[in-house]
Amino acid sequence: MYQFKNCQELLDLCKKEKLPISQIAIKREMQIFGKSRPWVRNKMKKVRDTMEEAIELGVKSTKKSKYGLVGGDARKVYKTINRSSNMLHSKVAIRAMAYAxxxxxxxxxxGKIVAFPTAGGSGVVPGVLFSTHEHMKSSKRKMLNALFTASALGIAILKHGGTFSAAKAGCQAEVGIGVAMAAAGVTEMRGGTPEQCLNASALGLKNMLGLACDPLGGLVEVPCVKRNAIGATIAMAASDMSMMGVESVIPMDEVVEAMMNISAGMSETxxxxxxxxxxxxxTGLKLREKMGLPPVPKKYLDWKNRKPGNASNKCGGCNGCG
Amino acid sequence: MDVSLFDVAGPIMVGPSSSHTAGACKIGQMARALFNGTPKEVEFYLYGSFATVYQGHATDRALLAGVMKLKTSDAHLADAFEIAEQKKIRYKFIPVKKEVPDYHPNTVKIILKSKKNRLSVIGSSIGGGEVRINYINDIPVDFELMAGRFFSLIIGHSSEEASLEPLFEKLKEWDCPITDSQTICNVKDAPKSCITALNIEDFYLKLPQVQALEKLPGIEFVRALTKLVPK
Structure with a gap:
């Protein structure tokens, strides 16, 4: 059986069968859903092609979104790639940001995209994988396998009781899991062992823990778009560290547990x-008003009436209200 | 059902939100699948976060597109209003301020009308493109469906046991792969009537086949929306 309930079991399977994560993922899909290898691969090819189309259109377009909060930044970043010598990040990382x-x-x-794991966190995986794929000039097969590895990690997270829903666990569950999946995928693409892949995702997700889902007006625009871009660089950093032999003290399964226990303490706001x-x-409230959305109920804005020294206030006590 | 690779890597969809756009479209598709004929008038009652942020997430366009049988991955989803105008379908969106504690935060009640028929469906989008149908004509049901992955067949039949057996035999004859099946019966009516939802992957029933299923004894109606899954 190629079934696994968490990352540890996935790793054990890889070791037992002497196979990379991507191959275990394909065999599992074939076994559980009774599909042929070409069927599974073709279906993933459609995922890959949809991602590629979105990137190609996205780096050219200057069209703004309906409320004008985002649009045109991909083009801005993409244009600088060939004169990246005065940038701090490498060309691969800058391209990954542009693609994300x-x-x-x-x-x-x-536009048409793949919700991987969700629409809000859909940029990290294609950003990291397509940019690295271009950089390494690796085969199309390797690109596809990296997508299988990323998805397998997603399955292990869900099976361990994790979630992809920001409504349940905040942004850590969307962009955060995107980072973890991208880190695993790119590590396999670079020739890392299954252990290094899972280690990379643990390093990546640890840096996204606790991230709030607090989008302006509830739209998947600000800060979601740029969080995906910077998430992509975190995934690359995690993969680099893992390839250099840096180990995460907390194993991946426990990082997922941490994500869930943090979510239990997260306010619904x-x-x-x-x-x-x-x-x-x-600024957020101003833009919300401009969009014509109903105002935020007063009880959520009690920081506005904050009195110094009032301990019962939910407010963090900055100088914002002054 | 077990988690598939393509639950993680998918659905392929038109943005911006898997729950507010793709899920909404799927609920629209379901309502249309259950409706007999072409609706001339559609009303959408929006609850919870559907009521507050529906315009920004294009939930309105997606719902209407679903009712017009568009796929969750169809780029024309953005032009739903124009398409509805061409098809002369009248539509109305009514955000409901009142909170209904029983409803999931993303819930919609769709009422479809034509000269002859009227149907109401209440559905919720529960995240990642998954939807749940809660009420059909105010009868509580519980169907879970996945946006963009399955093609669904809705069957109304009598509550007698084995009433579905000839239907399953026919589907088996055609090598139609059934991924998931759920039956719900209305206990109030006598004789009892039931509704079964079948999820079918990678197989498309042709219209004559659907009609053949409808003629089987014990079957009241069969509704199918073919070609809704991205190929």
Whole structure:
């Protein structure tokens, strides 16, 4: 049986069968759903092609989204690639950011994308994988396998009781899991062992833990689009560290557990409701009004009436209200 | 059912939100699948976060597109209003301010009308493109469906046991792969009537086949929306 319930079992399977994660993922799909290898591969090819189309359209377009919050940044970043000598990041990382923004901008302007794991976190995986694929000039097969590896990690997370829903666990579950999946996929593409892949995803997800889902007006635009771009660089950093032999003290399964226990303590205001975090900043509220959306109920804005020294206040006590 | 690779890597969809766009489209498709004929008038009652952020997420376009049998991955989803105008379908979106505690935050009630028929469907989008149908004509049901992955067959039949057996035999004859099946019966009516939803992957029933299923004894109606899954 090629079934696994968590990352550890996935790793054990890889070791027992002496196969990379991607191959275990294909065999599992064939076995459980009674499909042939070509069927599974062709279906993933469609996923790959859809991602590629979104990137190609996204890096060229200057069209703004309906409310004009995002659009055109992918092009801006993409144009600098060939004169990246005065940038701090490498060309691969800058291109990954451009591709991630391209995907999410396409999503915001109602283009076709793959929800991987969701629409809000759809930029990280294609950004990292397509950019690295171009950089390494690796075969198309390797690109496809990296997508299988990323998806297998997603399955292991779900089976371990994790979620992809920001409404349940905040942005850590969308962009965060995107980062973990991209880190695993890209590590296999670079020739890392299954252990290094899972280690990379643990390093990646650890850096996304606790991330709030606080989009302006509840739209998948600000800060989602740029979070995907910077998430892509985190995935690459995690993969690099893992390839250099740096190990995560906390194994991947336990990082997923941490994500879920953090989500249990997360206020609903930062779980996709647009009632907390960036969504209720001065600029956030101003833009919300401009969009014509109903105002945020007063009880969520009690920081506005904050009195110094009032401990019962939910407010963090910055100088914002002054 | 077990988690598939393509639950993680998918659905392939038109943005911006898997729950507010792709899921909404799927609920629209389901409502249309259950409706007999072509609707002339459609009303959408939006609840929870569907009511507050539906315009920004194009939930309105997606719902209407679903009712007009568009796929979750169809780029024309953005032009749903124009298409409805061409097809002379009247539509209305009514955000409901009142909170209904029983409903999931992303819920819609769709009422479809034509000269002869009227149907109401209440559905919720529960995240990642998965939807749940909660009520059909105010009868509580519980169908879970996945946007963009399955093609669904809705069957109305009598509650007698084995009433579905000839139908399953026919499907088997055609090598039609059934991934999931759920039956719900209305206990209030007498004689009891039931509704069964079948999820079918990678197989498309032709219209004559659907009509053949409808003629089987014990079957009241069979509704299918073919070609809704991206190829």
């Amino acid at each position: 923004i391209a995907t999410n901008e396409q999503n915001a302007r109602m 930062i779980r996709e409701t647009a009632l907390g975090g960036l969504a209720i900043t001065k």
